[in-house]
Amino acid sequence: MTSFATLLYKELLRFWKVAFQTIAAPILTALLYLAVFAQALAGRVEVYPGVPYVSFLLPGLAMMSVLQNAFANSSSSLIQSKITGNIVFILLPPISYLEFFCAYVLASTVRGLAVGAGVLVATLGFAHLPLVAPLWTLAFALAGALLLGALGLIAGIWADKFDQLAGFQNFIILPLTFLSGVFYSVHALPGFWQLASHANPFFYMIDGFRYGFFGVSDVSPLVSLAVVGVSFALVCGAALALLRSGYKLRG
Amino acid sequence: MSTPAIEVRDIVKRYGALTALDGVSLTIEPGEFFALLGPNGAGKTTLISIIAGLARADSGSARVLGADVRTDYRRARRLLGVVPQELVFDPFFTVRETLRIQAGYYGLRGVDDWIDEILHHLDLDAKADTNMRALSGGMKRRVLVAQALVHKPPVIVLDEPTAGVDVELRQGLWQFVRRLNRDGHTVVLTTHYLEEAETLCRRIAMLKAGRIVALDSTDNLLATFSGLHLRLRLERGELPASLAARAVAGEPGGDPSRVTLRLRDYAELEALLAELRQARLAIAEFELQPPDLEEVFVRVMRTGAPSGSPVTPSKSSPAA
Numbered sequence: 001m002t003s004f005a006t007l008l009y010k011e012l013l014r015f016w017k018v019a020f021q022t023i024a025a026p027i028l029t030a031l032l033y034l035a036v037f038a039q040a041l042a043g044r045v046e047v048y049p050g051v052p053y054v055s056f057l058l059p060g061l062a063m064m065s066v067l068q069n070a071f072a073n074s075s076s077s078l079i080q081s082k083i084t085g086n087i088v089f090i091l092l093p094p095i096s097y098l099e100f101f102c103a104y105v106l107a108s109t110v111r112g113l114a115v116g117a118g119v120l121v122a123t124l125g126f127a128h129l130p131l132v133a134p135l136w137t138l139a140f141a142l143a144g145a146l147l148l149g150a151l152g153l154i155a156g157i158w159a160d161k162f163d164q165l166a167g168f169q170n171f172i173i174l175p176l177t178f179l180s181g182v183f184y185s186v187h188a189l190p191g192f193w194q195l196a197s198h199a200n201p202f203f204y205m206i207d208g209f210r211y212g213f214f215g216v217s218d219v220s221p222l223v224s225l226a227v228v229g230v231s232f233a234l235v236c237g238a239a240l241a242l243l244r245s246g247y248k249l250r251g
Numbered sequence: 252m253s254t255p256a257i258e259v260r261d262i263v264k265r266y267g268a269l270t271a272l273d274g275v276s277l278t279i280e281p282g283e284f285f286a287l288l289g290p291n292g293a294g295k296t297t298l299i300s301i302i303a304g305l306a307r308a309d310s311g312s313a314r315v316l317g318a319d320v321r322t323d324y325r326r327a328r329r330l331l332g333v334v335p336q337e338l339v340f341d342p343f344f345t346v347r348e349t350l351r352i353q354a355g356y357y358g359l360r361g362v363d364d365w366i367d368e369i370l371h372h373l374d375l376d377a378k379a380d381t382n383m384r385a386l387s388g389g390m391k392r393r394v395l396v397a398q399a400l401v402h403k404p405p406v407i408v409l410d411e412p413t414a415g416v417d418v419e420l421r422q423g424l425w426q427f428v429r430r431l432n433r434d435g436h437t438v439v440l441t442t443h444y445l446e447e448a449e450t451l452c453r454r455i456a457m458l459k460a461g462r463i464v465a466l467d468s469t470d471n472l473l474a475t476f477s478g479l480h481l482r483l484r485l486e487r488g489e490l491p492a493s494l495a496a497r498a499v500a501g502e503p504g505g506d507p508s509r510v511t512l513r514l515r516d517y518a519e520l521e522a523l524l525a526e527l528r529q530a531r532l533a534i535a536e537f538e539l540q541p542p543d544l545e546e547v548f549v550r551v552m553r554t555g556a557p558s559g560s561p562v563t564p565s566k567s568s569p570a571a
Contacts, residue, residue, distance in 0.1 A: 003355070003357070003358055005355070006355025007356065009352070009355070013343070013344070018343070081341075084339060084340075084342075085335075085339035086340060086341045088305065088335050089339075089352075089353060089356070089398065090356065092303055092304070092328060092331075092333055093328055093357050094325035094328040094329055094357065094358075096325075250304065251266075251300065
């Protein structure tokens, strides 16, 4: 077993051992959102012609879960290891920074996708989802999970305390996911907020993911994929530069 | 000449305004049992961290069996096993999972036989499938030792492995580490228990404020800085001036009837006893103590680098 494969295995085993908390709990959260919003808005809002609100909402909820859980996985694993000190077990062996990066980001991607898939499966009975372009759906789910896994890695490296990580999560990740058109189409927003939404990379991930289900979106999926791709490249570059320099990991 | 197990050259490490290591050079030969001593904050752990790749030096170089810890880090890290000072563990895994994962990080698989052997020697057989969280402190410490050995490194560094460990476990641990040393492993040890360093290690480096202030064989250090101690309790009388010069300063406010005299060797004893007889002192207690590393340590730390101390990284008396 190579160093990389072992680190990936360890990261997967880590969240799997607490799957109730890392997979089941976020699925339940998504179901609660669905219950509340569907109850409040179903029948009153029609975002795309012919698409009921609950159908519109479901892909957004699934993608939001993918993103939040991919971020949570790498960031919380790293900060726990840093604070408890067991990060030393990973820093002592001959693991390159690239292997380190790939293992953490891939494990986060697996968790993000597992939760997203779980949300879709758990909500199958609530509404009809057509899935007209599954490859787009898959591409955005994968790209979004990779991006947030890498972002979580940066947050985990940067944060020295759980408090700082919670700040990152609550003041950056949560607003960006909520203001990304999960619960509405950005076309329904006033001018400024519509413009602001277009500066939010999360918007493109949700919009592109939803395109795969309905074949309709606010922005062309190609544009969305390009935005997500560029964001991913930037975040990867930053994460790799941090790991290479040993920032906050190798004093 | 063989490649040194550890070779450190002119290492400087600063943390902001603090210079943790100020030009440390050190060579440890293969097969040595070496002690790195110094008070808290002297730079021992920083030095170990640099050798292990956990920290990066501002300047200077470090090699493990010839492999540079920066440019050839994969080889350097495979050759080195480190038992960290802090009692750390991953609460998600059992003992066996922990060891399998650690072996995998070094590219090893199918090493269950070796894992069983280590567990047996560290008396952890019964705990192999227990979660790390459920282990006592002493057991967690032993798992740390096992983790450092799982990839069979020829050079082993133990950073205060016996801090907070009970006597029985400490002895068991030393027995095991001694065996590893006999089998050819180079062992580097930092400890606060000086008697451990004295009995186990053949060569010692003392660090103070980021510099090596003494580096020699344990025997030479003891002979140079300690010598014999003659402890007396006087029933009456005072030491004559000639003997008072030999007295080791006692504790302030201590019992003035208790005095300790320093002797270079046993040959001086006869003359000293004659002087005591002449001074007509009534002696209530009399005890001769062999050289003691604690005294060497205290004297070296108090005076910095005393004259005659081989502070250069010369291999003054490397063990065979």
